Amino acid sequence: MAESxxxxxxxxxxxAKGGRGAKDDEPLMDRVRKFCMSQxxxxxxxxxxxxxxxxxxxxxxxxxxxxxxLEFHNIYREYLSTFEGRIESFVKCAGGTxxxxxxxxxxxxxxxxxxxLNRFFVEALLATTEYxxxxxxxxxxxxxxxxxxxxxxxxxHK
Numbered sequence: 001m002a003e004s005x006x007x008x009x010x011x012x013x014x015x016a017k018g019g020r021g022a023k024d025d026e027p028l029m030d031r032v033r034k035f036c037m038s039q040x041x042x043x044x045x046x047x048x049x050x051x052x053x054x055x056x057x058x059x060x061x062x063x064x065x066x067x068x069x070l071e072f073h074n075i076y077r078e079y080l081s082t083f084e085g086r087i088e089s090f091v092k093c094a095g096g097t098x099x100x101x102x103x104x105x106x107x108x109x110x111x112x113x114x115x116x117l118n119r120f121f122v123e124a125l126l127a128t129t130e131y132x133x134x135x136x137x138x139x140x141x142x143x144x145x146x147x148x149x150x151x152x153x154x155x156x157h158k
C-alpha cells in the first residue's frame with residue numbers, strides 16, 4: 001500500500017510538472033482538469049467502484065427514495081477522502097494550494113461562460129461530491145457488474 005501511495009505521488013508530480021500532457025505555464029485549473037480527465041485518474045475511480053460495487057447490487061431494484069444502507073455512506077466518505085486527497089496532492093505538486101484551487105474554481109463558476117470547458121469541469125467535479133450523484137454512479141457500476149456476471153453465466157441464468 002505504501003508503495004502504491006508513493007507511486008501515486010510520483011505520478012502526480014510528473015503530471016503536475018508537465019510530464020504527461022500538462023504544461024508548466026498552463027493555469028492551475030487547466031492542469032487539474034487534465035489530471036482528473038486522465039486515464040490514470042479515471043482508472044482509479046473504476047478500481048474504486050469495482051472494489052465496492054457488489055455492496056450496491058441490492059440498491060439496484062430499490063425505490064430511489066428508499067432507505068440506504070449505512071455502509072453506502074461510509075463508502076461515500078472513503079470516496080471523498082480518496083479523490084479529494086488525490087486532487088489536493090496533485091495541486092500541491094503543481095505548486096498550488098487547495099485555497100488557490102478553490103478560489104480559481106469559484107471564479108470560474110462566477111465568471112466563465114456556460115460553455116467554458118473549465119466551468120463544465122468544476123460543475124461536474126462538484127456534482128460528483130454530492131451523495132446522491134455518488135450513489136447513482138455506484139448503483140450504475142453495480143448494475144454493470146451484475147449484468148456482466150449474468151452474461152458470463154449464460155442466458156438461462158439471467
